[in-house]
Amino acid sequence: MSARHFDRTVVRAVRRAAEIPQAEVGAAVDAADSTVAGWELGSSVPDQEKLPGIARALRKPLDELFPRKGAPDLIDLRCDAGLYRYEVARFIGTKSDGPVAAAENGVRRLKEKYVPKLAAAYGVSEKALEQAQERSFGNVVEEDGDESVAAAEADEHPRALGEKISFLLEHSYPAGTVPGDGEIAEAVNRHAGAEVVTAKEVETLRTGAGDADGPGPVVLEGLAEFFGVERMYFEPDEAVARQVYQGIRVLLASRNGTIGRVRARGLGPEGLSPEVLSLLTDLQAEFEKQVGSTDDE
Incomplete structure (x- = not known):
């Protein structure tokens, strides 16, 4: 350690x-x-x-x-995330912290299914977690230059419209409150003042099996209003999509108290533009509104 x-x-x-x-x-x-x-x-x-x-x-x-000499092991990563050992069981879905304790003490390595969950909780990449585990077992492993989740997954942001819709549904709503295709279609039609999309067509958009040309502007505007984001999120702009994806990850990590080692440089050399910051603020407000409505029920 x-x-x-x-x-x-x-x-x-x-x-x-x-x-x-x-x-x-x-x-x-x-x-x-x-x-x-x-x-x-x-x-x-x-x-x-x-x-x-x-x-x-x-x-x-x-x-x-609080500087550190040397590369971190599993205990160091957990401490850097501000977590006590007894708190980690909920992140990997176990009744006790036994699997983590065994790995930290160099007795038994983590099961593969625990690695991504623990890496997300600690705010590091899976590779960084695996390297830290090797150090816990007494092996010498050089530390990579960048361990941030955002940098490690910079190429995994949603690109297609269906991926973007699915990403928002997965990350912008508390458990049990994710809207269905019918609810989304109703909201879009209400925004348009006419029936411009059906539940089946929303499903087609979400699954990525639709027309290559994509939906019309009025549908995109309705989707943007429904999800509480700006329409630009749904545009085929790689730079915007990458920034929004990485920014949402930072918001999620911050909200969960696992911001850990996520670093600003992981957001790209240009940082977050004012437009993207505005979009992320809208997303956070929408999430908090959903949480509030759930708590009131």
């Missing part, structure tokens, strides 16, 4: 310079202000799992505030 270095004097200096109360730092990591005072005095040190939260509270990058 290549634990991060906690320097109490640096933490205290950064906090005081930013005029951040100890209570605010403590609240960010579920600790009393007296506990934070103890960290700064050197009478105790925080768990490695709390360092990401402390860095966020002090508005400093994790690597800058």
Whole structure:
């Protein structure tokens, strides 16, 4: 384990310079202000799992505030995601953290089906997780230059219209509230003020079995209004599609508290344009509206 270095004097200096109360730092990591005072005095040190939260509270990058020497193993990746071991079972769908504990201790490797789930929870690529696992077993593995999920999956964004619709349905609605083809068709027709698409035609669009020329502008506008995005998302623009896909992944990771090592450079050299940022804001608002309506039921 290549634990991060906690320097109490640096933490205290950064906090005081930013005029951040100890209570605010403590609240960010579920600790009393007296506990934070103890960290700064050197009478105790925080768990490695709390360092990401402390860095966020002090508005400093994790690597800058708490540097690490050497490449991370599985324990390091989990701690960098701000997760205690007992919290990981829910991500891989097991009753206990036994599989993760065994892998972290170099006893038994993770089952293949757990790798993508754990990588997503930690905010790293599957390759980075597998490399970290090898280090947990005492093997020397060089660290790749970029471990971000966005960079690792930059070429997997949805391109076709059907893929984009399916992606929004999968990621923009809470479980149990995903709308059907009929509901989507009704919303599009309501927007158009006439019947311009049927449930069967929506299914055809969603599955990608439709006309190569695609639907007309009025249908695209109706779809955009229904999903709470701008019409440009459905246009065949590779650059826009890539940015939106990667941006949504960042939003999801942030919402789930697993932003981990997702980095800005994974969003492409040009960053996110104002138009795409606006689109992502609309998506987040739509998701929160759906969550709110579900909670009220």
